[in-house]
Amino acid sequence: MFQPSYSPADRWDSAMENRAEPPKKERQLGLLQDDRHDSGLDSMKEEEYERLVKELTDIRLQPPEERGAPHQPAEPWQQQVTEDGDTFLHLAIIHEEKAWSVEVIRQATANPTFLNFQNNLNQTPLHLAVITDQAEIAEILLKAGCDPEIRDFRGNTPLHIACEQGSVRAVSILTQYCQQHHLDSVLRSPNYNGHTCLHLASIHGYLAIVEYLLSLGADVNAQEPCNGRTALHLAVDLQNSELVSLLVKHGADVNKVTYQGYSPYQLTWGRDSFSIQEQLKHLTTADLQMLPESEDEESCESESEFTEDEIMYDDCVIGGRQLAF
Incomplete structure (x- = not known):
């Protein structure tokens, strides 16, 4: 007893x-x-x-030793x-x-x-x-x-939670005391918001955890499934110059574009941090430095030959009868 x-x-x-x-x-x-x-x-x-x-x-x-066979029914x-x-x-x-x-x-x-x-x-x-x-x-x-691969109602494994909370000790234990195939799977897996462990650590600016995850083999260029942002895109969005430097140092692809076609450098336009823009400018190819044309500009170029007042309608119905023009 x-x-x-x-x-x-x-x-x-x-x-x-x-x-x-x-x-x-x-x-x-x-x-x-x-x-x-x-x-x-x-x-x-x-x-x-x-x-x-x-x-x-x-x-x-x-x-x-007093409980009998190991496969006996749960107490x-x-x-x-x-x-x-x-x-x-x-x-x-x-x-x-x-x-x-x-x-x-x-x-x-x-x-x-x-x-x-x-x-x-x-x-x-x-x-x-x-x-x-x-x-x-x-x-x-x-x-x-x-x-360690089981997910909660938000799709988070325990390692996702540790990275989000910035718990260095928990991250260390969760990565040291699990089998390699479990670790590889968890590092690759996004939660239900589309964030990997690396994304979560990057969003919250936990540089030590970011560097540790990268040393374990986390994909520095993993994209969010919703919009295709990488950790580098997130670092630019958050205007975290140190994180940008760290990710570039560990091989982040500066020419990786989101699903809308934006490179990390293009996301620097209109933002305050000049140092981030300078870090990325000489690494980014010329075609990914200028902002892509907006849909509004394209729609203006392909404007209909009719003005709003001149557009003809042939489907007007009054009292169940179609109007004749």
């Missing part, structure tokens, strides 16, 4: 006393708080919280979920109960289905460990066999 060094009841009674206090640290929980209004201690009704405490305290976890506590689709492991991670999280992971190592279980927002425990900035728990989950 698992015997923690503290009393579970005392631990959870202490959590009960502190549930009305402000968070112990500022956390980047956009994906958890903005979209999960029903998550967290303060959002739970008193009776629901007390029931959760009792259920967690009553769990009797047995050492793996009852592994099959319990809340109305939000959260398992005990989801809840332990959300509430940052490290000791409980570690022990539950240890006991569920032979059950990958439980470790990769997705709640109603398609978040696995690994997603939540990254969102709550618990890199150590993320490492334990990966070593236990969690799948």
